[in-house]
Amino acid sequence: MAPGKHWSRVLLLFCFFHLALTCVALSVGPTAVEFNDCLTTFVRYSDDNVSHFAIWHLRLPRALVASLIGGSLAVSGVIMQGLTRNPLAGPTMMGLSPGASLVMLIGLIGLPNLSMNTSILLSFLGAFGGYLTVCFVAYATPGGFTPTKLALAGSVVSAVVTGFTHVTTVLFSLHDEMLYWTVGGIANVSWVQVWQILPFSLCGLVLALLISTGLTSLSIGKEASIGIGNRVTQIRILGSLAVLLLTSSVVAVAGPVAFVGLMIPHIAKGLVGARYTQLILLSMVLGASLTLLSDMISRILTAGEEVPLGLMTTLVGAPFLVYLVLARPITLEARP
């Protein structure tokens, strides 16, 4: 199948796959649930039924949060790689999660018993701050914006902030608290977290789709894009805004979840080619499936002590990417 052709069929296929995956995710876990109960939860929910309770209050929000995280990170990865034109760019590289960790840590030192919501708010502010710093360096300095400058600013600001975090961790002996924030996880999520992520992700997705044709033209080249009649600066600023919306709330809730944002765009590009509307939609579904599948595997395989989500997404996604590079190297090349 040539890339770009039949992309809607590929998208539909993965949508069904994701739906099936969600059904499986709802029915597996420590409490055995009959498939019948999965359906009746949605039609006639009763508080007395343990299965209904487990599905509605534990598994459904967790599955939704996992899907939202994966979808948002993957889409923001697509935009990042489009803006920086660098295959190594990803949302974790743009100062968001390092900023979140640092502000969280300072919060922990100031107020030792943070509530879950305060810590999420702090992380959100930190992610916001880290990202603004990166954007400031990339856009507002002499010489103006270049894709290389954005990529460099992102990786360097992240490293500096991470350095600060490590030094603070050593000086205040906060290793145990930090461990959670360096691997990320969604072990204790509820409906509250779904509503904390959903609005941001939706706005970000709409914005991403609005600028998707612009991104396609940018991938041919800045001059060509201007020639077609695109306003390049506008596309770049809207793209950065979309990344901020898509990633900050996710990072605040789940910590850094590695690999999804970096790798899913490449996998999607291998499947449908480099047109950004298709790429964004497919990445969203693929990212959601990968995170949901990884979360499910880590729940089943290691009952009790869960393998952190970020590690699992890497392990599940990496073989697939290697396979794609082997199967069709041409489509993964950056287009000049």
Next chain:
Amino acid sequence: MSFLRMNSLLVVVFVVVLAMSLCFGQHVFPPSQWIKALISPEKDVLDLIFTEFRLPRTLAAALIGGSLALAGTVTQSVLRNPISEPGILGASSGCNSAITLAMMFQFHQSANLWLVPSLGVLGGMILVLTVVTIALKRGLASANSLVLVGIAISSAVTALTLILSLSIDRTTYSHAVAWMAGSIGRANWTYVAVLFGSALFAFGSFFAQSHTLDIAQLQDEASIGLGLRPIASRLCMLLLASFVESLTTALVGAFPFVGIVAPNIGRLLTSGVHSRLIVVSPLIGAILVITADLIGRTMFGPYEVPAGMIMAVLGGGFFLRLLVKSPTYRS
């Protein structure tokens, strides 16, 4: 600023930082004591502290910074990606996994002190060769497929190592973590000799190939046109850079950031021609790591903060300042 003036300025800064690192620490050694400590036939405790700890540690820091910056420069040029470093092809993650495995089998208690580092280097090189073989499978080891395969495989191996290390007992685990965290504290004269040998070899090879590196930065078509075999030369350079990276990782742990930042500072300060870049970036890397180590062991009271962490703050801050001030950043 002309290249000669900037280069001599860098050398001066390097010498000053080196001297400060020799001077300061828990015990202050003024320069007058250095000669005495080195040549006196009967060494007292202080002399021994200087010759057996302070001096090798400082030299090791300089060599580590220099080698990592060299490896980073070459990797960035060959992969045509300014945010890459040798670790991307799996050198450091392969090394770390091998060391964790070795510690699971209690190899670190063996009498042979070189067993664990050698296994580390072996692990790093095996992983890099795996990545290269997979990328070559279709006869197309292009820069981007190397980067993608490298990232996928090295992050999967890192994840596996982390999962594995969750299951080993706490003492062994803390040994492994301490080994990988990156500290120059365990440097001795043998380390210095080994690092010096590899750094010299790498510097010589890369300097001799600086012209090839200039061409390797271009698109494949252009470099073929100029008479280069892009895949062969790319792989040779990358393998040497990976070897340098796995060697330093196996000896002193990970310093992930030197390899990214020092070459980029070098690019901002010079025209980016490799015969100059290959000289300037190792100097910058050495200055950064010595300073980071000096700050890490003197400024934080009872604690000793690992140099890698200070390095990120220091080098990154300096680089950002350059990036903000530089009117034209050449990509």
